Amino acid sequence: MKTKFDSTHHLFRKAVLHDNPAIEPNPAIAERLNYYYTLKQPTRKLYSNSFSGMFVWMFSSKGAGLKAGFVSVCLAYFLFVGNIKNNSGYQELSDTCMVHQMLVDTSYLAKDTCK
């Protein structure tokens, strides 16, 4: 048998659970909180104009093979370029009709004629 206390108790519960005010969380709150959470994440660190990480990586043993390969390719390239440019003992000849006329200071063509 239900007592007066039980009835009141159940009606209060019924009414409170029935209560549904027209309120919804503002979606902007979730966005702001997500942004704030991202800023506060312990794994997030800010590096400003720091090259130390790059130097540490360069002189560490990490990826040594890759680094050695890269250096070898660079060396080979510079040697090759150096070789093909090393032609100071040879005179360039032209077998075409095109003549490069050099404009030199001593040439009369370069002299100021507006006197």
Added chain:
Amino acid sequence: MFSFKHSHTNSPDEQLVQLMVSGDSKAFNQLYERYNQRLLYYFYRMLGNSNEKAQDFLQDIFIKLIDKAETFDASRKFSTWIFSIAHNMCKNEYRRMEIRKNSDIEAFHEILLEQDDIQFENQTDNLEDFTNDLFEALDTLDEIHKTVFLLHYREDFSLKDIGQTLEISEGTIKSRLFYARKKLSERLVKYRKTLIDNL
């Protein structure tokens, strides 16, 4: 495609807090999804049915959660912990508005008593009306009785959980709940017939 990300829908709240502390944003989102409506309702009813204030408090409590998540004791229930923070926020707000509150509540109480006299004879068994009148009457109670009432009836917290939330003994909670029910029953005297007939 295989997904290597763990879904948090079935994870307990306490585990989500730990994941959140370690930087798992999905765990945080899951906690927000679980508690935003409940906390918004709590603030809305605790803070004079103000939607704007409830929204502000909702944002503030989750900011507190982000800032203080690492202080959460995993042996405790998360729901009691978050509601204890919510309760403290409301308590501070009540303190801040104490002078205004006293005058407002007294004035409101007088209006309510006048309305009781007018509507006394128009008894209704409409749950909608009863609910509205119940929350009007609830607004005349002080903050601690209102909190106990809402946590018990809306959040379905046990007396022990409410005690942990408010850091008060179970006996005190019991007497506060009894007082709240008694005061509300007095205010809702026009529904006495409904209270019995409805059940």
